[in-house]
Amino acid sequence: MLLRLTFALLVAQLGVSAAIAQGTDRAAGPLRIAIDIGHTPGTPGAMSAAGEMEYTFNRRVARLIADDLRQQPGVSVTLINEPGREISLLGRGDVANTAKADLFLSVHHDSVNERYKSTRRTADGRVARYSDRFRGYSVFFSEKNAEPAASLEFAKQLGRAMREQGMTPTAHHAEKIPGEGRDFVVPETGVYRFNDLLVLKRARMPAALLECGVIVHPEEEQELNTPERQRQIVAAVRSAVVNMSTWFAARRQ
Numbered sequence: 530m531l532l533r534l535t536f537a538l539l540v541a542q543l544g545v546s547a548a549i550a551q552g553t554d555r556a557a558g559p560l561r562i563a564i565d566i567g568h569t570p571g572t573p574g575a576m577s578a579a580g581e582m583e584y585t586f587n588r589r590v591a592r593l594i595a596d597d598l599r600q601q602p603g604v605s606v607t608l609i610n611e612p613g614r615e616i617s618l619l620g621r622g623d624v625a626n627t628a629k630a631d632l633f634l635s636v637h638h639d640s641v642n643e644r645y646k647s648t649r650r651t652a653d654g655r656v657a658r659y660s661d662r663f664r665g666y667s668v669f670f671s672e673k674n675a676e677p678a679a680s681l682e683f684a685k686q687l688g689r690a691m692r693e694q695g696m697t698p699t700a701h702h703a704e705k706i707p708g709e710g711r712d713f714v715v716p717e718t719g720v721y722r723f724n725d726l727l728v729l730k731r732a733r734m735p736a737a738l739l740e741c742g743v744i745v746h747p748e749e750e751q752e753l754n755t756p757e758r759q760r761q762i763v764a765a766v767r768s769a770v771v772n773m774s775t776w777f778a779a780r781r782q
């Protein structure tokens with residue numbers, strides 16, 4: 530969920546596989562990736578259709594992404610704010626900057642505008658808001674990042690990889706209503722421009738933010754809780770990271 534991003538974000542540090550590093554000027558060291566767990570236990574982001582907090586989804590899949598990337602030769606990972614302390618958006622970017630990360634990825638799960646939500650009781654009696662109007666993933670980048678061209682490339686690679694894993698993007702952030710209206714740069718793969726996302730602006734390396742899916746959509750929430758969907762997300766991030774290593778190498782030649 531993007532609306533509260535001003536108040537919450539995380540960072541991670543990564544490395545690169547030997548295969549990834551070969552042929553690049555990073556061959557002497559790992560490719561470092563910072564994985565940011567969106568939100569915190571205290572400011573947990575959106576509430577799902579079943580009454581679960583976005584932070585829980587973000588932490589789970591960010592850990593899976595980090596574990597997977599750490600198994601790739603030549604990749605190192607910094608997982609930002611794994612202990613779940615309060616941290617500012619700028620602080621998250623600072624962690625990635627201090628780690629001298631080569632890539633930054635902020636991991637989130639999505640909501641929709643309140644106008645599209647209805648109210649229901651969860652299984653344990655709590656009140657939750659839901660909507661079955663929109664579902665799917667989104668990828669955001671900022672042209673105000675220090676590496677705008679590489680950030681767009683990372684967002685494109687990630688959007689394409691998510692699609693190739695069988696997931697579908699959502700267009701709802703492009704709707705011309707307050708809180709949305711983002712520039713839909715690559716609609717077929719879910720890539721949006723969002724220049725003022727603080728966490729992406731602060732990072733001094735190519736950066737993107739992934740909304741893995743819409744957790745206020747009851748069916749998509751259930752899917753996001755399955756190992757299969759989580760495996761698809763992890764595989765997509767791995768593919769995008771490998772492709773960015775190749776892209777970095779080509780840029781240097």
Ligand SMILES: [Zn+2]
Binds near residue numbers: 568575583
């Ligand atoms: Zn969020």
